[in-house]
Amino acid sequence: MSDTTIVTVGADMFAEAVEGQAVDVERVDWRPPMPGTEADLAKVATDPRRTEANRRAVEAMLGVTAHLVDVAPASEVLGLEKGQFLHAGPPIEWERASGPLRGALMGGAVLEGLVDDAEDAVALFESGSSVSLEPCHHRSAVGPMAGVVTPSMWMWVLEDRSTGRRTYCSLNEGLGKVLRYGAYNDEVLTRLRWMGDVLGPLLQAAVRGTEEATDVTGILTQMLQMGDEAHNRNRAGTLMLLRDLSPAMVDAGFDSSDVADSLRFVGGNDHFFLNLAMPACKLALDAGRDVPGSTMVVAMARNGTDFGIQVSGTGDEWFTGPAQVAEGLFLGDYGPDDANPDIGDSAITETAGIGGFAMATAPAIVRLVGGSVPDALATTRRMHEITLAENPRWTVPVLEFQGTPTGIDVTKVVRTGILPQINTGMAGAVAGVGQVGAGLVTPPAEIFPKALAALAAQVPA
């Protein structure tokens, strides 16, 4: 009869009627959208700008290649001055800051010499004089977990060669008791000082001395094929970075024991590359910002209290809701009661289509997503339901090299109720504790209808 396929959405009797005529039917598993969003959805769906705006946003994002061009202190590259602190997530004040963010700020205050004893920093931040807090995202940076950046911290500098735009991220400290998880004891501060005195300058010399700037986007492409999803697993990426940088590190003329310490530190820290994956993702997503009418999410970030998103069509406005506590696996005898709500800018990886979105490519850590390889495949496939595109560069071998789901669409999240899947670490709720586990989290659902309402309000009459 006909070779036309009929896609049915709604009453199944019509699908059955078509099947009864020996015609292929593809059924949509439709469910009502998030409550009260129907009118906004219809308004945004019929916004004459939307299709083209989303196409432009996606194209701009996918067009970015992030190159590693420098390593330098935040004071130099971000213009950060003494007393200025960057943090992860949407804006927040000390009063509402969670334990790990407070812990990291306190450690940062000691590192910058603002106080001698971390406990004295509490009064400093409470007074609010001579200190200020600002999201990393507002300075083209991203910070993992607490994401605290102070002027003396050394930053990776990534650049999009075609536009000259740059993004920044601090150097990864390793796991366990580290500042980004809110720990601030002497061991933490000693490590940070070594990173500032030895590792940062050495990496700077290496990056500046490496003829061909490292293509971070290219490493991401390769690591996805090597079993990393580039959020909770960065093992392959870290080793590829070392491969690129180690000759110049050795050649830089530094004390050989410092070089050996640095190589050992980087090689022994499987998450080292995460701090390059994150700004690479931000660089791409920033290219998709500020397209009027676009419903693409350009940032997901958490400060340990609020979860916020930014959307291409709504500029720098944050849409926020309470951050959730991740579900997952705990270190030692820590349990859910010890965990702080979700924290960190690292969800920028999911925003760009890796991390939890590329779960299918990282079978080694599938136990984080319910335990089995089919679950991981299902997670990546599910994310395709809420995204605008597939990344032709970042592909998943086990899914026949299908591109990772890329460009979260606010309207699709609201329509399907499917929330972005984020792989994350868990910080202890109390300042000073550090990491307590790792697991899965989603944004609070209500922020998507909020963003949708703002998009609907902007539709030209």
Add this chain to the structure above:
Amino acid sequence: MSTDHVELRSGAYADSVTLLQVSRAVQAAPGVAAAQVAMATGLNLEVLTGMGFDVPDSSPNDMVVALRLDDDADLAAALAAVDTALVPTRPGSGDTTVAPPRTTGSALRRTGSGAVALVSVPGASATVEAMDALEAGHDVMVFSDNVPVAEEVALKQYATSRGALVMGPDCGTAVIDGVGLGFANTVRPGRIGIVAASGTGCQQLLALLDHAGTSLPGVGVRHALGVGGRDLSSAVGGLSTREALRRLDEDPDVDLVVVVSKPPAPEVAASLQEYADGLGTPVELGLLGRGQRDLTAVAESVLARLGHAAPAWPSYGSDGTGPASGPLLRGLFVGGTLCDESMLMATEALGPVRSNIPLSDDLALTDELLVDDHTFVDFGDDALTQGRAHPMIDPTLRNEQLARAAADPATGVILLDLVLGHGAEPDPASLLAPAIEAARAERRIPVIVSLVGTELDPQGLAAQRDALVAAGAEVHLSNAAATRRALDLIGARA
């Protein structure tokens, strides 16, 4: 007194996430106060020490099993729990089923380029699904009603700009390349194209042309494109009707196009006439309205343009139909256009009639569907389908009114329709015939049924007809003929 058990397993390896899960499983085992199974990395040794375990010298390649037990006796069971938890879980079948798509856009990514989307979600959500189809370059049929007219206009303007077709909203019927969508009849293929701003009007035409085609080879329908009942309103301005006409005009396999519609806005009808006149393919406009032709006359005109005389439209069971026993005509319809058509004819013969879809506002029925006047009810109207299925699927409401009308001594004749085809009840006569029989058990009131369907329909025309006739109804294939017959019977009484 609790006891600690710490052992090293050299050569054993599992990734850290697996081991976290193993630890959690073992912690839940009976008698276990604390458990940590981990590779002996520096970080993990710190954690173990922090928990109070005393770990012997080890390398990062050793696995440490550390258990704290309330009672030594539980050790064997706890170690067994460790071993069980370390065995990798292998789902036997490996469920790799791909989940069904959740949006129309997602579903269309899985299909070929020519796919058509059929949307029947609640009206408030229909526009979003329809836009998915249009954006992906596909045609869409929107069965859903209660879609705001502004959204309909937006959808159709977008579609027109991309050469896509929006059928609907509130489009009940379409036939595309022989595939019936929504409530559609199975018809013989042919070289006629239909554009319909009226679902049951389209079905009436399909049924009549199919009947004529049995004796007139070559008469049949290639496409029937529904456009939704509001398409020829002032607000929408016939956007989809024009697109449908443009397509059928371009189709070399279509020799003649017929447009059927509920009463259109006059200025839209005029501009449509102008547009149709400019096309290469002849267009027969069958726009219902006061002083306009009925659908059967339109079908006859189509046949005439193709060089055929109209057949005698059949009727059955007329022998038993007595004269009207009261002065009033009661029309109880499931098809909106059929109801419109009958009302227009009745108004000419009897003067103004009352209806829930009145020809003018002053003739509106409110909640009371049976008043002391000629009454026509469309049970498929939005107001009567809120929260319930269409009467083609759920006949309860009409059957109730049928009983009430029959019980009213002022009722002279009852006029009904019964619509067959895909999507309709598998055996609607089995539900209507008993109701007719019950009505006629009171007094031998004439019940006239227009039966819209074809011999190829899933229900089988003949079987449905026979059941109605056996119940005492007089059955017509033409709604106009059925209406004329009802009016004659009322007229005979008057």
